[in-house]
Amino acid sequence: MMIRLLSAVAIGAALLALAPASAADTSSLSAFLRGCNDDQKSCHMVLADAIRSARNAKYGCIPAALSADDAADQLLRWMKVTASANPKYEKEAFSDLLWTGVDEVWPCRK
Numbered sequence: 001m002m003i004r005l006l007s008a009v010a011i012g013a014a015l016l017a018l019a020p021a022s023a024a025d026t027s028s029l030s031a032f033l034r035g036c037n038d039d040q041k042s043c044h045m046v047l048a049d050a051i052r053s054a055r056n057a058k059y060g061c062i063p064a065a066l067s068a069d070d071a072a073d074q075l076l077r078w079m080k081v082t083a084s085a086n087p088k089y090e091k092e093a094f095s096d097l098l099w100t101g102v103d104e105v106w107p108c109r110k
Contacts, residue, residue, distance in 0.1 A: 026094040029083050036076065047072035050098055059099070061108040078105050 024042040025031040036043035
């Protein structure tokens with residue numbers, strides 16, 4: 001549990017470091033998805049960098065054969081479906097929902 005918490009903290013710090021470099025608004029899922037409509041490149045960059053950070057921190061079970069760009073596309077599709085299907089996620093912190101998405105898109109086998 002402690003390793004997972006430390007991984008999440010490290011990944012969250014990496015996301016915060018990325019935010020000023022891109023125009024993506026990571027204040028909430030709804031804000032992020034609105035921004036993706038205007039600036040797809042920044043949106044994709046944030047997600048691909050988050051995938052790379054997750055892998056570096058050994059967080060989640062993202063398939064090694066899946067490129068960071070393809071994983072970012074899958075995660076973005078999950079976010080769009082989640083946002084439209086479940087209104088409780090609209091105001092949730094983006095970083096929290098990002099890791100929920102990683103866990104749900106690529107669940108670890110027990």
